[in-house]
Amino acid sequence: MEKIYLDHASCTPIHPSVIESMIDSINNCYGNPSNLHHFGQTANKVVKSAREKVSSLIGAKADEIIFTASGSEANNFALRGLALANQKKGKHIITSKIEHFSILNPLKRLEKVGFKVTHIPVDKYGMIDPDEVAKAITPETILISIMHANTEVGTIEPIEEIGKVVKEHDVLFHVDAVASTGSIPVDVNKIMADALSLSSNQFYGPPGVGALFLRERTRIVPFIEGGVQEGGRRAGTENIPGIVGMGKAAELAKKEMETRTRALIPLRDKLLNGLMNSIDHIHLNGHPEKRLPNNINICLEYVEGESILLFLDMKGIAVSSGSACTSRALKSSHVLSAMGVEDSIAQGSILFSLGIDNSEEHIEYVLETLPPIIKRLREMSPLYEDSQNRRK
Numbered sequence: 001m002e003k004i005y006l007d008h009a010s011c012t013p014i015h016p017s018v019i020e021s022m023i024d025s026i027n028n029c030y031g032n033p034s035n036l037h038h039f040g041q042t043a044n045k046v047v048k049s050a051r052e053k054v055s056s057l058i059g060a061k062a063d064e065i066i067f068t069a070s071g072s073e074a075n076n077f078a079l080r081g082l083a084l085a086n087q088k089k090g091k092h093i094i095t096s097k098i099e100h101f102s103i104l105n106p107l108k109r110l111e112k113v114g115f116k117v118t119h120i121p122v123d124k125y126g127m128i129d130p131d132e133v134a135k136a137i138t139p140e141t142i143l144i145s146i147m148h149a150n151t152e153v154g155t156i157e158p159i160e161e162i163g164k165v166v167k168e169h170d171v172l173f174h175v176d177a178v179a180s181t182g183s184i185p186v187d188v189n190k191i192m193a194d195a196l197s198l199s200s201n202q203f204y205g206p207p208g209v210g211a212l213f214l215r216e217r218t219r220i221v222p223f224i225e226g227g228v229q230e231g232g233r234r235a236g237t238e239n240i241p242g243i244v245g246m247g248k249a250a251e252l253a254k255k256e257m258e259t260r261t262r263a264l265i266p267l268r269d270k271l272l273n274g275l276m277n278s279i280d281h282i283h284l285n286g287h288p289e290k291r292l293p294n295n296i297n298i299c300l301e302y303v304e305g306e307s308i309l310l311f312l313d314m315k316g317i318a319v320s321s322g323s324a325c326t327s328r329a330l331k332s333s334h335v336l337s338a339m340g341v342e343d344s345i346a347q348g349s350i351l352f353s354l355g356i357d358n359s360e361e362h363i364e365y366v367l368e369t370l371p372p373i374i375k376r377l378r379e380m381s382p383l384y385e386d387s388q389n390r391r392k
Helices: 016-028 038-057 071-085 101-112 130-136 159-168 240-278 305-314 334-338 360-379 382-391
Strands: 065-068 092-096 116-120 141-147 172-176 195-199 210-214 282-285 295-300 349-353
Touching: 016 240, 038 065, 038 240, 065 071, 071 101, 071 141, 071 172, 071 195, 071 210, 092 101, 101 116, 101 141, 116 130, 130 141, 130 159, 141 159, 159 172, 240 282, 240 295, 240 360, 305 349, 305 360
Parallel strands: 092 116, 092 141, 141 172, 172 195
Antiparallel strands: 065 210, 195 210, 282 295, 295 349
């Protein structure tokens, strides 16, 4: 049975060209980049090259890129580092209710040491209103952190408009662009970001590697202290194969982004339309148009998302039920709750996230496989039976 991977929002497969570049670095770049001998300088050269490729993907300068171990680390680094470095100016931070937990949880910790956090609401599509951000700004506001796109429901936020609002008030602006970088255009200058997080495994690079863009002359408290690596802001010997892989993946993403998007959108729309036409009591989550090109998040009434996930897995189809970071938690998505989705409906959420390895045959197989699964699960649901009796 062929395995069909539709969980690219959790982690993308590593591109074959990226694997080649990583193997080459393992074989030939085993020196420490901090050393001055030939082997160290060889390693330093490939790290520098990767830094330039990553910076080019987001319109930044090479020395504004700090490599991290993940997008979550980059988010933690940005929030804690920027907040602590600027706390003499004020202790108020603004974010939204649908941010990733690598934003929300560090903010909870900052609240415990005296910071105040305002959470901006979203509409039924998961969209943030720039005017709401403006209203929340006070003289004590030092940092605003808003995601570019939501990895769970796919909504793309009006990030450029939000950036203009933030800069009008001379406040630091951090953008979690993990879900968007490599998938849609991201330009740190257009969105006026002072800091921006990205992750290699969202654009066919290796997992366990990310980066934080930090605009030059922006003060931040180091994340790891010890050595001079990453400008003294994140000490520790560099993960050279991972960094090289991220650099190659960034190079490919910039080159192939338009081609990938043109291929993904028709597949996404074919799957969505097919599901909407073949299954009743189904709801699309997120904005119907302003969404990531590979994202379909739906709620299916009278069934649980985890049950659907397991039945699909038995048929060789891999999907998610909500965010990968919360898929083991038996509770409703905080994103869907913030959008006003009832808990009873949110429990039936499923996320299909497509990738460059998917085909029309894969989509057709899902459309053949899922409706019978939903029918079977609903036949076992007393809630569905009651709803049908009430309609008679």
